Ligand SMILES: *[C@@H]1O[C@H](CO)[C@@H](O)[C@H](O)[C@H]1NC(C)=O
Ligand SMILES: *[C@@H]1O[C@H](CO)[C@@H](O)[C@H](O)[C@H]1NC(C)=O
Ligand SMILES: *[C@@H]1O[C@H](CO)[C@@H](O)[C@H](O)[C@H]1NC(C)=O
Ligand SMILES: *[C@@H]1O[C@H](CO)[C@@H](O)[C@H](O)[C@H]1NC(C)=O
């Protein structure tokens with residue numbers, strides 16, 4: 671007997687428990703469907719480029735993670751050595767560490783990064799001035815501006831400036847690259863005596879000798895919708911660019927800010 675005729679044919683009372691069990695099984699079936707995770711929740715699992723740095727919202731790996739798992743402007747790529755790479759003004763910066771808890775990251779120009787093992791003979795390739803995409807990344811507190819001078823004749827440099835040579839120029843290996851803080855007293859002397867390009871960069875303050883500081887890089891802070899409320903309720907953060915809004919992907923469905931409790 672099918673359930674419809676069961677409902678519409680008058681029956682003695684003892685048939686009614688059967689109706690209840692139909693309703694019960696239908697309920698079980700329906701809740702099972704809604705328990706299978708939302709596809710975006712599964713898609714937006716954290717990943718790595720090969721080293722131990724976790725890549726998750728607001729960052730996403732271009733071509734390997736969906737843009738909706740990250741925030742606009744936070745696409746990164748992976749270097750063959752397993753380090754994540756951030757493009758700033760068309761220059762590769764190696765991401766040495768991401769501090770998700772305080773929205774900051776340490777990066778270093780790939781050309782002289784401590785994390786770049788392929789920098790041959792300590793020679794420094796040409797590079798570009800650091801410029802930040804204003805709305806996304808900003809310089810963290812306690813960073814110092816630095817200028818790199820290419821094409822310096824190391825023999826004509828006084829002893830106190832020999833300490834500031836960070837390597838030979840990759841373009842002309844007989845010449846040197848000198849790194850000076852913007853406020854250093856000898857900037858004008860170096861500027862006059864170095865014939866190559868002049869590049870603005872940053873280092874973290876108080877790291878030690880300038881050679882080491884340049885290789886270690888500097889700290890940036892970022893601005894993106896906060897993920898903590900969503901992740902604390904078991905969700906995965908993301909961004910829907912069609913409506914230009916933060917999204918919280920939960921096991922049941924997509925939410926605006928956080929997963930509903932229970
Ligand atoms: C990654 O982390 C594991 C465990 O914490 C550690 O044993 C390993 O050496 C790390 N690898 C790298 C490349 O840092
Ligand atoms: C980063 O910049 C380089 C050099 O301009 C470019 O070839 C590369 O496609 C860029 N990568 C990304 C992820 O934007
Ligand atoms: C974020 O935390 C890390 C680790 O505690 C720290 O080294 C870094 O300076 C902090 N970033 C900022 C912008 O304060
Ligand atoms: C390391 O430095 C070399 C030479 O400056 C550069 O060509 C290469 O792209 C850098 N490696 C990475 C992983 O960016």
Ligand SMILES: *[C@@H]1O[C@H](CO)[C@@H](O)[C@H](O)[C@H]1NC(C)=O
Pocket residue numbers: 797798799867868869870
């Ligand atoms: C970097 O910017 C300075 C001005 O601040 C400019 O003189 C210099 O040519 C720029 N360097 C490069 C490599 O574009």
Ligand SMILES: *[C@@H]1O[C@H](CO)[C@@H](O)[C@H](O)[C@H]1NC(C)=O
Pocket residue numbers: 828855856859
């Ligand atoms: C560099 O600066 C120091 C301190 O002001 C000064 O004594 C020295 O003469 C300068 N050297 C050159 C080559 O300008």
